[in-house]
Amino acid sequence: MYVVNKDLLNSLEKNIYSILIKEIKQNNTLSIIDAASICGCSPSKISKFVQKLGFKNYKEYLAFISGNAFTVIPNENERLNKFLDNFNSEIIEHFAAYLQKFEKIILFGYGPSFIAGQYFEYKLRNLLEIPICAVAHETSINDLLSKNNLVIIFSVTGQFKSFKELYENVILKNSKVAFILEEGRTEFLETYDYTITLSNYLQNPELLPHEKTRTTFFAFIEAVIKQLETPSFEKKLQKKVKKVKDDF
Structure with a gap:
């Protein structure tokens, strides 16, 4: 079960959100380091971002966005x-x-x-x-x-x-x-x-x-x-x- 509430995000985090959804569509194995590089921020910022959305970590977030979490x-x-x-x-x-x-x-x-x-x-x-x-x-x-x-x-x-x-x-x-x-x-x-x-x-x-x-x-x-x-x-x-x- 997952909840995604974009109202919790600030403007920078909303930008990260939009970028990563599009990137993960193209690459469902995108690493947190590459995600940070694409978004112009640090890996720790990506980690805080996914936790703010309600995910345990980037791995869980990646699986959900890519569809790999579903069976x-x-x-x-x-x-x-x-x-x-x-x-x-x-x-x-x-x-x-x-x-x-x-x-x-x-x-x-x-x-x-x-x-x-x-x-x-x-x-x-x-x-x-x-x-x-x-x-x-x-x-x-x-x-x-x-x-x-x-x-x-x-x-x-x-x-x-x-x-x-x-x-x-x-x-x-x-x-x-x-x-x-x-x-x-x-x-x-x-x-x-x-x-x-x-x-x-x-x-x-x-x-x-x-x-x-x-x-x-x-x-x-x-x-x-x-x-x-x-x-x-x-x-x-x-x-x-x-x-x-x-x-x-």
Whole structure:
């Protein structure tokens, strides 16, 4: 499980981000020394950059960006067991905190992924005191959208239909988009600011997007809800809010 939030990066780090994604596409064995040379910085800066993105080290970052971190496991029971064995609770905590920043949450997905959005809506309504709605059509998002909203898009492959126009409309309204993907895709990392890739273990590539399971989505949703329900997490959030108010 990986989270990439470009909003955490400064201008230099965003430049490194853009350069390395393009370079690694051409050379999936790019060393950290060569990466630093291309970006005009030190290897230690590259190391700090990948850690700021949430990766343990450059090796893990390289494997993710190049696609070498992903393995097809056709047997669904085996795949889900591996997914659960490698579940990253830190990303769950990060995302649960991220939800608190917005004044409205809109959940969206095509086909079966929309059902995951509906389920998340049902769960979140009991926990967050903001408007939350799941929609099945892009036009509905545009009707609901205002400033400081979060649009969460569930997609297994990211290939069913382009999200570019939707993303641009959301950004124009001074809001954010979070993509929850099962399969990591480089083009999403290049274009969009916030993505969570749920699993290193991919479903049978012969299946069409609508034929693939959404089990990892529901496991992710349940973990986020459990995190939001945790009393210690609520106390942490209250302290953060108080600190922001005091600083202000």
